[in-house]
Amino acid sequence: MRIPTLYALPLDVMPVALIERAASLLFKRLLVTHPGLFDRLGEFRERRFVFAPVDLPLVFKVEPEKKALSVCRKPQDFEADARIEAPLFLLLALLEGRCDADALFFSRDLTVTGDMEAMLAMRNALDDSNIDLPRDLSRMTGPLAPLFARAGNSLRRRALGEETAAWN
Amino acid sequence: MELICPAGTPAAFREAVDAGADAVYCGFRDETNARNFPGLNFSREELREAIAYAHARGVETFVALNTFMRAGDEEIWYRAAADAVALGADALILADFGLMAHVAERYPEQRLHVSVQASASNPEAIGFLVEAFNAKRVVLPRTLTVADIARIGKRIPCEMEVFVFGGLCVMAEGRCSLSSYATGKSPNMNGVCSPASHVHYRKDGRDMVSELGDFTINRFPAGEAAGYPTLCKGRFDIADSHAYAFEDPVSLDAMGEIDALRAAGVSALKIEGRQRGKAYVADVVSTLRKALDATPAERERLLARMHGMSEGQKTTTGAYEKRWR
Structure with a gap:
């Protein structure tokens, strides 16, 4: 499922600094929950990875060594060592290991360019990480965590389809 | 027939076990196995935990040490074999005759499987490996027809394992120099x-x-x-x-042949894909487990959606039904 253009419109006007601040908070939360997230990257920790959702006007850059996440608005772009492009929900599904990256590559839903060793290492690191975004991120909301987790699970089910979301 | 399933990470390993594997095969995070990709494979500690997880659920673990030893650096492979044996691997999957000889001599109780990388594809070659190294099973190349397999099965004193799903190598494995x-x-x-x-x-x-x-x-x-x-x-x-020139981008799906493979004397069906994600492993293993017990018509329905996960989004029965052009 792609994000409808209408839903992505606010991101065209929202200050990038604000988006980056929010995205960095979520990123840091994931690193707290999964401290070994980038262990499998080995020598590729120092590479710069760009994640470009094709259905959002934004580009995200992750630098594992610095534990940093940056955001820019298209048509601006980041210099990076490896780059992956796909619809947002598929990128998130890859983050959780809910989809197989090779299958998405075969179906042309996903495009990769740049340093393929680094990209493979990142794919394998994420695949082994057991990230569950609704579970992991809802914990930031304190007593509202169950509510946010349920909402996140529901959204994921609709985005990825019942079968995929039910897995694990 | 046993279902032998791939795992490139501990997460994929657990998925394979939970989805119904009889055995999971995997390798160390180095050049001793033929899926030496960045970020993939197991540390010694991860393998220890994985074997314990599998054994607690009645599932076996096969460790692939299926590359060829580099002259002067044999110790890397010897150390990997020693560690896999010490960690409790149920079988070692080997390709190099020198490594087979080493394992047979040092660890005579260790079960030894002949990797597809050894390219053992006739009764004489397989018989030699059984006699010389006490190999208990041979993984046959993906270049044989079902009739070939049946003929081989009648003349060898060990079990046969064949690939039924996943990446399709069309070459004499272990002898292909295209990548080199x-x-x-x-x-x-x-x-x-x-x-x-x-x-x-x-x-x-x-x-x-x-x-x-x-x-x-x-x-x-x-x-x-x-x-x-x-x-x-x-x-x-x-x-x-x-x-x-050689083959289209396509994956192997020989699940339609499992009755013929069983009749040919095959003991184990292997799924390729240690480089694939845990979602693939979980989906393919659980589907193939159901398919093994299903009627042919149900089997076809179960496997239909697997095309989407396959290279080129197409599958073929490969050499099982034909000879290469």
């Missing part, structure tokens, strides 16, 4: 076919171009399903034709 020719690295010596360090993808208009070293492997127009960047699945200009 293009990149200087091979699955046989370095554990990598088309190493990621030499793979490049680029956009050219709406086309996606895949390159390996100095070679253009393929150009996929928008909407056309893609394949791995291997020379054996490349599309080339040959004389007046522009076509796949």
Whole structure:
């Protein structure tokens, strides 16, 4: 499922600094929950990875060594060592290991360019990480965590389809 | 028949066990196995935990040490064999005769399987490995017909394991030099076919171009399903034709042949895919487990959606039903 253009419109006007601040908070939360997230990257920790959702006007850059996440608005772009492009929900599904990256590559839903060793290492690191975004991120909301987790699970089910979301 | 399932990470390993594997095969995070990709495979500690997880659920673990030892560096492979034995591997999957001899001599109680990388494809070769190294099982190359397998089965004193699903290597495995020719690295010596360090993808208009070293492997127009960047699945200009020289980008699905394979004496069915994600492993293993117990009609329905996960989004029965052109 792609994000409808209408839903992505606010991101065209929202200050990038604000988006980056929010995205960095979520990123840091994931690193707290999964401290070994980038262990499998080995020598590729120092590479710069760009994640470009094709259905959002934004580009995200992750630098594992610095534990940093940056955001820019298209048509601006980041210099990076490896780059992956796909619809947002598929990128998130890859983050959780809910989809197989090779299958998405075969179906042309996903495009990769740049340093393929680094990209493979990142794919394998994420695949082994057991990230569950609704579970992991809802914990930031304190007593509202169950509510946010349920909402996140529901959204994921609709985005990825019942079968995929039910897995694990 | 046993279902032998792949795992490239501990998460994928647990999925394979939970989804119904009889045995899971995996390798160490180094050049001792033929899936030596960045970020993939197991540390010694991860393998220890994985074997314990599997054994607690009645599932076996096979450790692939299926590359060929580099002269002067044999200790890397000897150490891997020693560690796999000490960690409790139920079988070692070996390709190098020298390593087989070492394991047979040092660890005579250790179960030894002949890797597909050994390219043992006739009764004489297999018989020699059984006699010389006490091999208990041979993984047959994906270049034999079902009739070939049945003929071999009648003349060998060990179990046979065959690939039924996943990546399709169309070469005499362990002897293919295409990757070496293009990149200087091979699955046989370095554990990598088309190493990621030499793979490049680029956009050219709406086309996606895949390159390996100095070679253009393929150009996929928008909407056309893609394949791995291997020379054996490349599309080339040959004389007046522009076509796949060896094989199309396609994966193996021989689940329609399992009754014939059982009749041929096959003991175990192998799923390729240690480089694939845990979602693939969970989906394929659980589907194939159901298919093994299903009627032929149900089996076809269960497997229909597997095409979408396959290279080129297509599957073939490969050599099981035909001879190569």
